Amino acid sequence: MIEVQHLTKRYGRVTAVDDVSFRVERGEILGFLGPNGAGKTTTMRILTGYIPATEGKAIVAGFDVFDQPIEAKRRTGYLPETPPLYPDMSVAEYLNFVANIKGVPANEKRQRIQQVMAKTRIDDVANRLCSKLSKGYRQRVGLAQAIIHNPDVLILDEPTAGLDPKQIIETRQLIKELAGDHTIILSTHILPEVSQTCQRVVIINKGRVVAVDTPDNLTARLRGSETMYVQVDSNGMDASGALRRVAGVTRVVESDRREPVIGYEVESERGQDVRRELARAVVTNGWGLLELRPLRMSLEDIFLSLTTDETPTTAVEPPAGETVHA
Amino acid sequence: MRNIIAIANKELRSYFSSPIAYIVIGFWALLYGYFFIAILQFFVRQSMQMSQFGGPQSMNVNQQLIRPLLQNVTILDLFLLPMVTMRTYAEEKRSGTIELLLTSPVSDFEIIMGKFLGAMALYTVMLAVTLLHIGLLFIYGHPEWKPIVTAYIGLWLLGGCFISLGLLISSMTKNQIVAGMVTFAIFLMFWVITWIGSFSGPTVDKLTQYLSIIDHLDDFNKGVLDTSHIIYYVSFITFGLFLTAKSVDTERWRG
Numbered sequence: 001m002i003e004v005q006h007l008t009k010r011y012g013r014v015t016a017v018d019d020v021s022f023r024v025e026r027g028e029i030l031g032f033l034g035p036n037g038a039g040k041t042t043t044m045r046i047l048t049g050y051i052p053a054t055e056g057k058a059i060v061a062g063f064d065v066f067d068q069p070i071e072a073k074r075r076t077g078y079l080p081e082t083p084p085l086y087p088d089m090s091v092a093e094y095l096n097f098v099a100n101i102k103g104v105p106a107n108e109k110r111q112r113i114q115q116v117m118a119k120t121r122i123d124d125v126a127n128r129l130c131s132k133l134s135k136g137y138r139q140r141v142g143l144a145q146a147i148i149h150n151p152d153v154l155i156l157d158e159p160t161a162g163l164d165p166k167q168i169i170e171t172r173q174l175i176k177e178l179a180g181d182h183t184i185i186l187s188t189h190i191l192p193e194v195s196q197t198c199q200r201v202v203i204i205n206k207g208r209v210v211a212v213d214t215p216d217n218l219t220a221r222l223r224g225s226e227t228m229y230v231q232v233d234s235n236g237m238d239a240s241g242a243l244r245r246v247a248g249v250t251r252v253v254e255s256d257r258r259e260p261v262i263g264y265e266v267e268s269e270r271g272q273d274v275r276r277e278l279a280r281a282v283v284t285n286g287w288g289l290l291e292l293r294p295l296r297m298s299l300e301d302i303f304l305s306l307t308t309d310e311t312p313t314t315a316v317e318p319p320a321g322e323t324v325h326a
Numbered sequence: 327m328r329n330i331i332a333i334a335n336k337e338l339r340s341y342f343s344s345p346i347a348y349i350v351i352g353f354w355a356l357l358y359g360y361f362f363i364a365i366l367q368f369f370v371r372q373s374m375q376m377s378q379f380g381g382p383q384s385m386n387v388n389q390q391l392i393r394p395l396l397q398n399v400t401i402l403d404l405f406l407l408p409m410v411t412m413r414t415y416a417e418e419k420r421s422g423t424i425e426l427l428l429t430s431p432v433s434d435f436e437i438i439m440g441k442f443l444g445a446m447a448l449y450t451v452m453l454a455v456t457l458l459h460i461g462l463l464f465i466y467g468h469p470e471w472k473p474i475v476t477a478y479i480g481l482w483l484l485g486g487c488f489i490s491l492g493l494l495i496s497s498m499t500k501n502q503i504v505a506g507m508v509t510f511a512i513f514l515m516f517w518v519i520t521w522i523g524s525f526s527g528p529t530v531d532k533l534t535q536y537l538s539i540i541d542h543l544d545d546f547n548k549g550v551l552d553t554s555h556i557i558y559y560v561s562f563i564t565f566g567l568f569l570t571a572k573s574v575d576t577e578r579w580r581g
Contacts, residue, residue: 011580048429051578073431084426086336088343100332101430145426 001026001183002047002153007056009042009207016042018207019056024200026152029179031198031215032187039207040187041081044155047185048078061152074103077151077182081158083142087131091122091141094130095148102149112148120144120174136167143171147178154178156186160193172197227295228266229255230278233288236260242281248272261290329432333440337414338447346413347448350406354452361398362459365391387469392460393547396477399456400540403485404513410448411492412506414441415574419500434574438567441493442486449485453478473549480546483559487539488513490566497573516540 002024009017017039024030032040045051047058049069058065061075086094092113099109117123120140125133133141139159146154159175160168175184175197188194194201195215203210203218211218232239236259240252248268256263268274275292282289341347373385385391418424427437463469491512496505516539523534535541539562542555 045425050425050429070431070433073429076429078425078429080422080425082422084421084423086340086423087421088340089336093339097332097336098426098430101329101427101432103431 001028001061002030002185003057003059004043004047005057005059007043007046007058008054009039009046009051010054015207017046017053020204020207020209021056022202022209022212024183024185026183027179028200029175029184029186029198031194031201032185032204033189033191033194033201034187034204035189038204040204041157042207043204044078044157044185044187048076048155049073050078074149075152077146077149077154079139079142079146079154079156079159081161083138083145085130085133085138085141085145088129090127090129091117091133092126094141095144098145099148104149112150116144116148119147119177121170135162136164136170139163139167139171140174143174147182150181152183154182154184156184158187158189160188160190168193228268228275228278229263229291229293229295230266230282230289231261231263231291232282233261233290234285235287236262237287238262239282239285239287240264242285243278246274246277246281248274248277263291265295329436330439330443333427333432333437334443334447337441337444341410341444341448346409347451350409350448351452351455354402354406355455357402358399358456358459361395365395365398387463387467388473388549392463392469392474392477395459396456396481396547397543399453399481400484400543403481403488404510404517406452407449407485407488408492408506408509408513410445411489411496411509412502413496414445414493415497416499416502416505419577420502428578434571438493438570438574442489442567445489445493446486449489450482453481453485470549473547476549476551477547479551480543480555480559483546483556483563484539484543487559487562487566490563490570494566494570494573497570497577513539 004023005021007017007020008015020039020043022030032043034040042051046053047060047065049065049072052066060072063072063075065072086097089097095113095116096109099112104112117126120143122137122140122144125137125141130138130141139162143156143159146156156175160171163171172193175186178184186193186197198215200212200214201218202212230243238254239262240254243249243252243264243266246266249266250269251267253265253267254262255265266274266278279289279292369385369387369391372390376385415424418427428434460469460474464471488509492505492509495509495512496502499505499508516537519534520531520538520541523531526534536558542558545552545555
């Protein structure tokens with residue numbers, strides 16, 4: 001549905017996007033992840049035909065955005081970072097205008113406007129001026145605007161930026177609902193958003209693609225070995241010896257101690273599931289097994305290790321009780 | 327065509343849903359009314375003097391009233407049209423709605439034409455206001471209607487030039503005030519360009535006369551429809567819109 005080949009954008013001496021290539025299949029939600037200024041917005045603007053690329057090619061819904069911009073734009077819905085609303089129009093007037101310039105046939109217009117207003121839940125503000133809308137409503141009107149001509153491709157630039165937590169959840173839900181009919185690219189610098197809404201992630205940093213994969217694969221890829229977190233009530237006795245004796249375990253490190261409970265991080269060889277043996281070892285020693293769970297690298301850690309120049313290391317998740325993302 | 331109409335319609339609406347249209351039309355009507363009264367009084371006094379001294383022919387309403395009156399309308403154009411055009415592009419760029427227009431399946435040409443026609447529609451409303459006073463003259467006198475028609479064609483074309491130039495300036499900046507001021511300054515330059523002509527030899531004189539946006543209006547006011555003047559205005563408008571298209575494209579490359 002979307003194909004980007006060797007896209008490069010230079011502003012004078014500054015290279016904003018450097019040789020970016022990726023593909024998005026029909027019906028997929030692709031997350032575009034990167035720190036601020038990584039080139040996310042620039043790439044999206046190129047895909048929507050707002051700015052031309054210096055080099056490279058972008059094909060949206062089968063049309064080259066440089067050679068057949070009108071055809072490509074007809075099939076693209078775009079929500080820029082700030083929703084492009086006209087302050088002196090009412091929501092209904094605004095959607096009517098957008099339907100006109102997006103080429104919605106006159107006889108379907110009324111119906112389409114009703115549909116998208118229902119879908120994005122903005123019917124109750126239909127007659128309010130855009131300038132009087134709250135941030136959450138502005139964002140939703142922006143989304144309504146993007147889908148009014150039922151485009152094949154939806155490009156959303158930070159769709160949840162500046163919303164409150166409830167609105168964020170609603171917006172994500174809405175985006176997931178849209179995914180069936182539309183192919184979606186959304187950009188964000190918020191990591192949980194990607195793991196919650198996207199099937200695939202493109203991580204971009206300083207204009208370059210650092211990684212393209214599913215959130216799960218990315219997590220797996222960066223994990224050199226499997227790590228388990230084991231919490232044992234051993235009456236203060238050191239259980240590390242017993243744990244270390246389990247076949248497949250390579251390393252045991254005490255990670256926290258709250259008498260009489262001790263937590264251990266147990267590393268094992270890759271691909272070997274040692275959970276059963278660990279549990280058995282604890283129980284046969286007469287201790288209480290309080291917790292046993294795999295430690296995975298959160299996307300946050302992946303993101304940091306990919307976009308900072310340090311070598312990726314196995315991340316350590318905070319002990320239980322704190323919020324965990326991935 | 328549908329896109330052009332949609333955009334023109336949106337432009338016209340936004341003039342009237344913001345204070346701009348009311349302020350511009352209000353001051354336009356006020357100043358024009360003042361000109362009308364001033365010129366009418368002068369005309370009445372002159373014609374009374376004329377009849378006292380028993381002049382052979384009566385005063386000509388077209389020549390001595392309507393012509394100077396409509397000449398003064400050009401001054402209103404000079405001051406008020408920059409306020410009409412200054413926001414056209416600048417405001418869209420500032421608020422980010424330009425992203426909506428440029429990512430919609432409409433061509434740059436359609437956007438520019440839409441904006442041009444929207445501003446022209448407002449200008450037409452402004453001109454229509456002036457017809458009211460002219461109508462009064464028809465009730466109390468017998469002016470010739472043909473030179474009035476040509477004068478209005480001229481004024482309409484002149485306004486078109488100003489608007490196309492205003493669009494061009496507005497497309498170059500995000501700042502409405504800058505757009506308005508630069509537009510006004512350039513209008514004024516086209517106005518006074520003949521001043522140096524008379525001292526600078528015949529070639530320069532001819533050239534500046536040709537460039538002067540006001541000199542071409544004289545014949546329209548006299549009731550003469552000369553194709554060379556029409557061509558001047560139409561090419562001015564076309565060139566202005568063409569440069570606007572180029573400017574929009576350049577801005578796009580700059581990002």
